[in-house]
Amino acid sequence: MLRTVNRVVLALAGLVLLCTGGAVLAAGAGLDVPSWWPWSGPDDVLLSEAQRTRWRDEGWWWPVVIAVLAVLVVLALWWLLAQLRRARLSEVLVDSGDGEGALLRGRALEGVMAAEAESLEGVSAARVRLAGRRRTAPEARILLRMEPHAAPAETLTRLVDEAVGHARESAGLADLPAEARLRASKHGAQRVT
Known part of the structure; x- marks a missing residue:
């Protein structure tokens, strides 16, 4: 959501600045501007003395x-x-059973999940990113590059059961929501002789 807000705010600010700057340049260069435009020539000021002191x-x-x-x-x-x-979770709080808890590096858990996902049949590459807060359940965002012969439904079932399930159990998490995106691997042309 933050990315969308950033883009909308920056686009609106840029549009306003571009339109205003262009109109001021047109008026300053002596080009024709609409009659309602406050500056109509190069000798006009932005705010007159009366406008600056009107509400004082x-x-x-x-x-x-x-x-x-x-x-x-x-x-x-x-x-x-x-x-x-940070968009990436740096640490995961693991319940160690003694009431103290332990901290698990987020990148370590991401690496293990990615390695286990890559070992699945039909997956050529995997990337995992953990998001969320340390004290609440993290969320996994997984990107899988699929081989042409892979069966997506079977791969997703095994991903949830194996990679995500093992990570959830080993970290002692009650829940580990995951969002998986599947992309096809691109293969270059091969010469056949």
Whole structure:
């Protein structure tokens, strides 16, 4: 979802800046602009003296300006923190049975799951990424490159039973939701003599 929000916000901001910049350049170059456009020539200013001082004496003006700027700062900080948050799970909390728990590296579990998925018949390559939070159940995102002769239904059944099931059991997780994406392996042309 964050990727979609980023793309939409950046696209809208870029469109607004492009349109505004283009219209200001057109007005500054002396080209014809619509009659409603606030700047009609190279000698116009962005804000006149009257426009800049119009609301200064009103009691509500400065609180509204400060509130709008505060909301923009909070939204910008939220966006920045969302960018810095890791998409990949670095550690998984494993119940060791003694009440303490242990930490399992996320990349280690990803590597084992990928190796077991690659050992399945008809799978040429596998990538696994764990997402989520350390204290809650992680989610596995699995990408499988399938050979042309592979049976997808059988491969998925074995993936859930073997690779995902073994990872869930070995980490002591109650649940390990997984999303698998299957892609066909691309084979180059071979010369037959």
